[in-house]
Amino acid sequence: MSGLAFYLPFIWAFIVILAISVYVILDGFDLGIGMLFAFEKKPEHRDIMINTIAPVWDGNETWMVLGGATLFGVFPGAYSTLLPAFYIPIIIMLGALIFRGVAFEFRIMAHSPNHRAFWNTGFMTGSTLAAFCQGCILGGYVQGVHTSHGAFAGGAMDWLTPFSVLCGLSVVTGYALLGTTWLVWRTSDELEARCRRWSKRLSILMILCIIAVSCWTPFLHAPYLHHWIAFPNILFGLPVPLLVALAGFLMWRTLDKEHAITPFLCAIGWFLLSLVGLAITIWPYAVPPTLTLWDVASPIPSQLFQLVGTVILLPIITGYSIYSYYLFRGKVTKADGYH
Amino acid sequence: MVNDHELPLTIARIQFAFTVGVHIIFPAFSIGLSVFLTFLEGMWLKTNDNRYLNLFKYWLKIFSIVFGMGVVSGIVMAYEFGTNWAGFSAKAGPITGVLLSYEVMTAFFMEAGFLGVMLFGLNRVGRRMHFFATCAVTTGTLISMTWILASNSWMQTPQGYVIDQKTGHFLPHDWLAIIFNPSFPYRITHMGLAAMLSVAFTVAAAGAWHLLKAKKGGTQADSTIRLMFSLSLWMIVITAPLQIIAGDMHGLNTLKYQPAKIAAMEGDWTSETRAPELLFGIPNMKTERTDYAIGIPLLGSFILTHDINGKVPGLKDYPADQRAPAPIVFFSFRIMIALGGLMLLCGLWSLWLRRRQRLFDHPLFLRVILTMAPAGFLALLCGWVTTEVGRQPWTVYGLLRTKDSTSPLALSSLSFSMLFFVAVYLFVFGSGLLMLIRLLRATPEAADNTSDDIMILGSHHHTISQNKDAS
Numbered sequence: 102m103s104g105l106a107f108y109l110p111f112i113w114a115f116i117v118i119l120a121i122s123v124y125v126i127l128d129g130f131d132l133g134i135g136m137l138f139a140f141e142k143k144p145e146h147r148d149i150m151i152n153t154i155a156p157v158w159d160g161n162e163t164w165m166v167l168g169g170a171t172l173f174g175v176f177p178g179a180y181s182t183l184l185p186a187f188y189i190p191i192i193i194m195l196g197a198l199i200f201r202g203v204a205f206e207f208r209i210m211a212h213s214p215n216h217r218a219f220w221n222t223g224f225m226t227g228s229t230l231a232a233f234c235q236g237c238i239l240g241g242y243v244q245g246v247h248t249s250h251g252a253f254a255g256g257a258m259d260w261l262t263p264f265s266v267l268c269g270l271s272v273v274t275g276y277a278l279l280g281t282t283w284l285v286w287r288t289s290d291e292l293e294a295r296c297r298r299w300s301k302r303l304s305i306l307m308i309l310c311i312i313a314v315s316c317w318t319p320f321l322h323a324p325y326l327h328h329w330i331a332f333p334n335i336l337f338g339l340p341v342p343l344l345v346a347l348a349g350f351l352m353w354r355t356l357d358k359e360h361a362i363t364p365f366l367c368a369i370g371w372f373l374l375s376l377v378g379l380a381i382t383i384w385p386y387a388v389p390p391t392l393t394l395w396d397v398a399s400p401i402p403s404q405l406f407q408l409v410g411t412v413i414l415l416p417i418i419t420g421y422s423i424y425s426y427y428l429f430r431g432k433v434t435k436a437d438g439y440h
Numbered sequence: 441m442v443n444d445h446e447l448p449l450t451i452a453r454i455q456f457a458f459t460v461g462v463h464i465i466f467p468a469f470s471i472g473l474s475v476f477l478t479f480l481e482g483m484w485l486k487t488n489d490n491r492y493l494n495l496f497k498y499w500l501k502i503f504s505i506v507f508g509m510g511v512v513s514g515i516v517m518a519y520e521f522g523t524n525w526a527g528f529s530a531k532a533g534p535i536t537g538v539l540l541s542y543e544v545m546t547a548f549f550m551e552a553g554f555l556g557v558m559l560f561g562l563n564r565v566g567r568r569m570h571f572f573a574t575c576a577v578t579t580g581t582l583i584s585m586t587w588i589l590a591s592n593s594w595m596q597t598p599q600g601y602v603i604d605q606k607t608g609h610f611l612p613h614d615w616l617a618i619i620f621n622p623s624f625p626y627r628i629t630h631m632g633l634a635a636m637l638s639v640a641f642t643v644a645a646a647g648a649w650h651l652l653k654a655k656k657g658g659t660q661a662d663s664t665i666r667l668m669f670s671l672s673l674w675m676i677v678i679t680a681p682l683q684i685i686a687g688d689m690h691g692l693n694t695l696k697y698q699p700a701k702i703a704a705m706e707g708d709w710t711s712e713t714r715a716p717e718l719l720f721g722i723p724n725m726k727t728e729r730t731d732y733a734i735g736i737p738l739l740g741s742f743i744l745t746h747d748i749n750g751k752v753p754g755l756k757d758y759p760a761d762q763r764a765p766a767p768i769v770f771f772s773f774r775i776m777i778a779l780g781g782l783m784l785l786c787g788l789w790s791l792w793l794r795r796r797q798r799l800f801d802h803p804l805f806l807r808v809i810l811t812m813a814p815a816g817f818l819a820l821l822c823g824w825v826t827t828e829v830g831r832q833p834w835t836v837y838g839l840l841r842t843k844d845s846t847s848p849l850a851l852s853s854l855s856f857s858m859l860f861f862v863a864v865y866l867f868v869f870g871s872g873l874l875m876l877i878r879l880l881r882a883t884p885e886a887a888d889n890t891s892d893d894i895m896i897l898g899s900h901h902h903t904i905s906q907n908k909d910a911s
């Protein structure tokens with residue numbers, strides 16, 4: 102394989118993982134806040150929770166569109182096998198995201214308390230279901246997809262296994278934790294105190310999920326196990342569990358104190374470490390266990406043309422996204438009410 | 441009509457048409473409305489006339505809902521290429537996928553990034569920064585239109601690619617040729633104007649409703665409403681004739697690159713010179729003729745070639761398996777043209793009434809404008825049906841057949857998703873439509889002109905409860 106044909110998919114895999122990670126973290130706390138509507142019933146608190154994300158959620162969700170479009174353009178072989186393979190959970194996720202997305206506007210515009218209650222429920226259910234589907238897709242992806250001649254050749258329900266359900270529940274837990282720790286940072290008084298309590302319970306659950314998924318994954322396919330125990334991979338792999346433990350320790354310490362943003366950063370750390378762990382496991386497959394990155398990549402001119410744009414545009418996008426977060430910074434109280 | 445092994449393909453096509461047809465309504469609304477909002481805010485900054493600010497805030501609420509519905513229905517589209525059209529994605533992804541990625545990076549992020557400022561920021565940033573955000577969102581919608589239409593136009597008139605002999609994949613080789621393909625300039629002009637017209641008719645209808653209501657109550661609508669009505673009619677006067685010219689040029693271009701589509705649009709079976717223009721008829725794919733045809737002699741050749749002796753194509757020039765379903769294309773095309781004609785007449789009528797100073801109180805005119813509310817969107821959908829059905833049986837014109845574009849999906853999966861989408865869309869977007877109508881029944885409130893601290897969305901509850909009391 103010539104230089105570019107070898108390195109470009111490598112660079113692109115990195116960018117795709119980056120886009121997915123940013124999506125998971127940013128929309129993770131949006132979806133988490135949606136789930137918390139199940140436990141937080143006070144209308145003022147609900148409004149504050151929504152107000153912390155109203156100006157930014159749309160930008161957060163756009164990272165998911167970027168992930169999909171990048172796969173489409175750069176790894177069309179993966180896009181065209183994975184999407185049919187996860188047809189059912191993707192369709193349900195899209196439906197759930199529709200309810201979640203319109204609920205932002207509809208619950209405000211509702212003309213009667215019943216309507217408002219309905220869209221609040223839609224917001225909660227949509228967020229939870231979307232998160233669960235994303236977890237199932239992730240689990241189904243890790244456990245592998247049946248292909249033949251580069252096209253999907255499995256059944257419609259192949260993705261549904263105990264492992265993928267475990268992953269679904271883990272993602273739900275993780276997003277809820279991102280949501281509560283985000284609120285610890287962005288709210289005050291009673292709501293903040295409740296979120297600190299919730300964060301503690303959720304971080305215990307989260308640790309259990311990470312352990313369960315990590316112990317199960319290496320036994321899904323022989324190469325996965327090999328990746329982890331072979332030398333020198335183990336040197337890259339070993340720090341991951343240690344860092345997870347460190348983040349847990351920090352989280353626990355700071356939840357009792359005045360620290361505002363640290364728990365949120367710890368939750369992000371957990372997500373990043375889990376994703377890195379997964380990437381190490383699966384490498385170099387784009388569609389495990391058969392197609393590698395190089396099998397599914399676009400022709401070089403496509404990858405190059407898109408790379409030029411990405412290298413120029415991603416920093417600009419990051420710039421104005423940060424500006425938008427900065428503009429709406431600080432603890433949100435009722436009085437702020439831009440909704 | 442549909443045999444069993446074609447059923448999954450048929451469902452996939454209906455599903456795509458349904459989801460993209462719902463989606464396009466919102467982007468078109470967003471494109472036109474954001475241009476209108478930019479104009480309103482600009483005028484407010486320039487003249488300090490608070491009526492512009494009131495109108496801006498009034499339509500901004502509508503915009504926030506429409507935009508939200510555009511986003512959620514658009515995300516479905518971005519994934520549907522892979523879920524339903526895996527064959528197409530695998531082969532054409534290196535081209536259309538890249539264009540879509542550019543759309544995300546140059547447009548979607550920009551819209552999303554500045555939407556927060558536009559909706560919630562007027563009390564956080566200065567007037568100028570806020571206006572900048574409005575302009576950024578508007579630019580974003582226009583850039584978005586540019587990329588998606590480049591992609592769609594490339595599928596209609598492909599160039600700048602080579603086909604990989606082994607895999608059948610499209611390999612890009614000249615990106616400028618791909619983007620600026622022959623139908624792109626026409627399509628983008630036509631679509632941009634369509635968005636403006638659609639919104640102009642919606643705004644005009646809202647104005648007409650308030651004018652009629654005031655008239656019934658024996659009062660005069662306030663000057664903000666009159667300003668809105670007048671502005672929207674100016675927009676119609678300007679864009680309606682431009683749209684007809686753009687459509688005509690678009691047709692000439694299609695005749696050059698997709699003559700089989702023109703034959704289906706016109707219901708012509710044999711290629712001929714001095715062809716008539718059919719006003720009505722029912723193309724019959726079996727007997728290869730158009731039944732009950734009523735036409736105007738020579739006009740067909742004249743419209744299509746600008747020469748009464750011009751030669752127009754016929755469907756029989758093409759093998760039966762390369763003909764688009766003519767009846768659908770024939771009717772959708774005629775509905776679009778008829779609506780375009782009505783729009784022009786509305787514009788001319790408004791000019792006449794303006795001169796006689798009866799623009800705001802001619803009951804019949806107001807009622808006609810009110811019924812024309814959905815006309816723009818209807819024409820737009822008919823236009824797309826013409827374009828897309830007329831391209832059949834190809835997804836990439838002349839190169840990739842629709843039946844080779846599908847995903848390996850079970851009939852049960854497709855049926856499930858079809859029912860699921862119809863249920864979710866009807867419910868969610870139906871509710872959205874009802875909310876829009878309720879919002880439009882409120883009048884633009886008087887702005888608090890003593891300060892800049894305007895909590896734009898803070899007034900929602902207020903507006904709606906006020907409205908309930910009023911009605």
Ligand code: HDD
Nearest residue numbers: 163166460467470510511514515517518548581584585588
């Ligand atoms: C004429 C313009 C036009 C056309 C033909 C389409 N769209 Fe669109 N689309 C827009 C113009 C637009 C827009 C105005 O730019 C929207 C509305 C709301 C938004 O965010 O951008 C949008 C939204 C939107 C979004 C959500 C973006 C976000 O998260 O902010 C996606 C993923 C798509 N579209 C994808 C598509 C696909 C795959 C299409 C092809 C079938 C398509 N759109 C047709």
Ligand code: HEM
Nearest residue numbers: 453457460461464588591592824825828829832834835842
């Ligand atoms: C905006 C409104 C649009 C409408 C109402 C529309 C309508 C349709 C319809 C009716 C079909 C089915 C044709 C048939 O099966 O006979 C179709 C197919 C399709 N269209 Fe569109 N379309 C729109 C925009 C677009 C755009 C912007 C793109 C691409 C960027 C696109 C790509 C496709 C593809 C891939 C198919 C599926 C394959 C096929 O049936 O040809 N469409 N569309």
Ligand code: HEM
Nearest residue numbers: 627630634637684687688691777780816819820823824827
């Ligand atoms: C009498 C006036 C009009 C003429 C002569 C005209 C002509 C055309 C033609 C020839 C096409 C097909 C192009 C193709 O097959 O690729 C088309 C498509 C289309 N029309 Fe029109 N049209 C008119 C009015 C309108 C109006 C009023 C609207 C909406 C407000 C509209 C919206 C569209 C759209 C959205 C498409 C599909 C997108 C595209 O291919 O550009 N048209 N029109």
